[in-house]
Amino acid sequence: MKIVLKQHFGAILAAVSFLTRLPMPLWVGSHSQAIAKASRWFSLVGLLLGLIAAASLYLLSLLVGQMLGVVLTLVAMILLTGAFHEDGLADLCDGFGGGWQTERKLAIMKDSQIGTYGVLALVASFNIKVVALLQLPLDLACVSLIVCHAGSRAIAGLVAIYLPYARTSNNNKTPQKDALLPLKNRLILLIFGGLPLFLLPLSATLGLILIWLLTFIYLIRLMDHHIQGYTGDTLGATQQIIEIIGLIYFTAYYYQLT
Template structure:
């Protein structure tokens, strides 16, 4: 475990300032991608701790909204931006090159706006419905799992763009076995806090998200981009929360 690369991953995925000695060259960021799920675990832990502090005094719904706002500020809406661009591109264009061009455009369209509204609504409502302890576990699992699933997509698909100006680290270095193992170990850690049956269901949800998003990327652009990895992370987060709410309502949790 290389502490420098963990800090590289933390600086890449958040707006936190890193010391000058932390490397951010393309090779270092590509190597640091194996720790993206660990950063998700750390962000989930921070969010869970804040929810635990705020919920007794403010009520869980308001505390959830404040936690979601904090996460957006802390990450710079990094993955949310990818979600909006992906929805705009996939459903705003007809041809592959047009879809890719739309995704690179800094302007946001109707599909992007609606995807963000829907995603944030799902998170807010789901985390408000879960009892406090389970909501804290949900934050850990959804953030770690989302970054695990997104990090594994380059194992299956090629990079979709041919331009050299991309900031997507995975295009420089496809995840090897060690990278995949680190991603999955960090992603699976929060599942130890759930009953075995519930953990198995969440793992199946992640596998389904991986398969569906990979199929969607192949169908629309025959590969992945940084935006589609961000969208995968957000979709996985939402599906994880939905699954936990459904299991709680069925008496599994």
């Protein structure tokens, strides 16, 4: 029992080390196979990040007001995660927008330099998050951060079920390509990704699930059309897009109530 618990705890810490910049003990696995096994816990890490973001926004808003609190919270989360998923969003926009053939799109996405499409995507993403969180009352803004961080990482983790890995090279940073996705792994992703939904009224939950489902289907088709599969960048972009769509939904839902 102790060995099993230690293995699960080690896998969770490996997931944290992959998705954040938090320092981990030396015994925590960081090789591709360890991260692949840990990928089932990505939505749990998303839930923890959402709780951190919500706590940060609440405390900072009490100190400096919600406007500055929102900006500082988003900057803090970028520092905490190393802009891991934002990088994927920028690369996807550069690759899908700047390439004509699949090989060229993949090459652009792997290039470390950012292009016009990527810059515009990051500017738009940050501004949408800021405005959405400012239009929500503080308590709902905090809840939306928890829901969107957890849910977006769960949904991103499901992409590999429906698409093959697009690159032929083994030199990559995508653990899901080596991970089997049995029912147990999917359930773990969905359980921790869906737990925050219990904070919402049933009508809000059903609407958000529908919007996320339609967005997920669109993204799967978009990846299949452009590169006939997925990469680490498309997974990061999926997380960011699902998070943004979630925040927009919360804003629309709140305005319908008021």
